[in-house]
Amino acid sequence: MTAAVVAATLLLLRDDPELGHLVDRRSLDAIARSIREPLPGVGWALDRVPWPLLRRAALGLERVVSPGFVAHYALRKHMIRERLLAAIEDGHRQVVLVGAGFDMLSASVPDEARVFEVDLPATQAAKRRAHDFGREIVFVPLDLTRDSLRAALLASPGFDPGRDTVFVAEGLLMYLERPSVEAILADMTELEGRVRLVASVVTPDRRGRVRLHTQRAVVDLCMRLLGERFRWGESPERLEETLAAYGLDLETVSSTAELCGEAKGKRARRPTGEVIVVASGRGRASAVDALAVDVTTTNATSGAPGGPTPLAETGSPA
Numbered sequence: 001m002t003a004a005v006v007a008a009t010l011l012l013l014r015d016d017p018e019l020g021h022l023v024d025r026r027s028l029d030a031i032a033r034s035i036r037e038p039l040p041g042v043g044w045a046l047d048r049v050p051w052p053l054l055r056r057a058a059l060g061l062e063r064v065v066s067p068g069f070v071a072h073y074a075l076r077k078h079m080i081r082e083r084l085l086a087a088i089e090d091g092h093r094q095v096v097l098v099g100a101g102f103d104m105l106s107a108s109v110p111d112e113a114r115v116f117e118v119d120l121p122a123t124q125a126a127k128r129r130a131h132d133f134g135r136e137i138v139f140v141p142l143d144l145t146r147d148s149l150r151a152a153l154l155a156s157p158g159f160d161p162g163r164d165t166v167f168v169a170e171g172l173l174m175y176l177e178r179p180s181v182e183a184i185l186a187d188m189t190e191l192e193g194r195v196r197l198v199a200s201v202v203t204p205d206r207r208g209r210v211r212l213h214t215q216r217a218v219v220d221l222c223m224r225l226l227g228e229r230f231r232w233g234e235s236p237e238r239l240e241e242t243l244a245a246y247g248l249d250l251e252t253v254s255s256t257a258e259l260c261g262e263a264k265g266k267r268a269r270r271p272t273g274e275v276i277v278v279a280s281g282r283g284r285a286s287a288v289d290a291l292a293v294d295v296t297t298t299n300a301t302s303g304a305p306g307g308p309t310p311l312a313e314t315g316s317p318a
């Protein structure tokens with residue numbers, strides 16, 4: 001439900017003079033089609049209510065329940081797309097969009113990179129029913145609270161664990177409990193090539209609550225009623241330690257409020273507490289292989305006992 005709601009906010013930007021240039025307008029028709037099934041009321045309104053009126057009502061609602069959300073979301077999308085394209089430029093030619101939702105980020109990925117979209121089966125099925133994707137995408141339906149991301153990717157056609165891979169987790173990790181987040185980090189880094197993570201992370205507010213700092217209590221209530229409340233969030237300092245436990249170096253932490261210059265006007269100036277992080281590392285499977293070679297060589301020459309140190313089970317830092 002929240003995936004459809006956040007995607008629907010992009011429709012408001014189609015003719016937005018301050019923020020419209022931040023979204024990939026080619027994707028908006030596809031988004032409008034795919035949200036009709038999860039949000040039939042929005043589909044009904046799109047067909048019957050004159051667009052200027054509908055847009056004004058939606059932006060009025062935004063100001064009341066979560067001021068600055070539309071601008072934050074547009075800037076978050078823009079920033080993540082830039083970070084993703086930089087990773088591809090840097091040689092990561094395997095792209096895994098984890099919790100892809102109804103977003104059309106895949107449309108921005110150059111053809112030389114392979115794209116995998118991971119999501120809950122129901123979300124993915126609704127998206128796939130709605131339209132044709134203009135490029136090859138491998139869909140990986142799974143529940144990240146129960147299934148292993150790594151196992152699912154290894155079973156997916158064309159996934160190569162030796163390729164440099166960029167994972168995008170936008171608007172996803174906050175919905176999961178910490179053990180699931182750590183299992184995902186472990187799975188991402190148990191590959192053989194270089195790994196880059198581009199993710200949005202919610203930082204706790206002054207009272208330690210994991211929520212967008214700008215949203216009103218009514219949004220907290222709605223998310224709770226929908227069973228889609230935020231569960232995991234972390235300060236940048238603790239995040240650095242968490243990522244390091246999985247061999248990932250935290251490179252950048254950015255607030256969308258930093259991108260004020262990208263948006264014309266004041267709508268982007270409220271920090272929401274959700275930050276965009278980029279972290280990089282080498283797949284730990286390659287380190288284990290190297291260790292195995294070293295130990296074999298050592299054993300062959302010195303006859304010393306022992307073998308490679310096994311990696312910790314998925315879900316625990318090595």
Ligand SMILES: C[S@@+](CC[C@H](N)C(=O)[O-])C[C@H]1O[C@@H](n2cnc3c(N)ncnc32)[C@H](O)[C@@H]1O
Binds near residue numbers: 007101
């Ligand atoms: C708020 S949406 C964000 C979608 C998109 N990345 C964006 O930013 O517009 C959260 C996404 O995470 C997915 N998701 C939530 N829990 C999940 C789980 N346990 N396993 C797999 N995907 C999950 C939802 O289906 C949804 O697509």
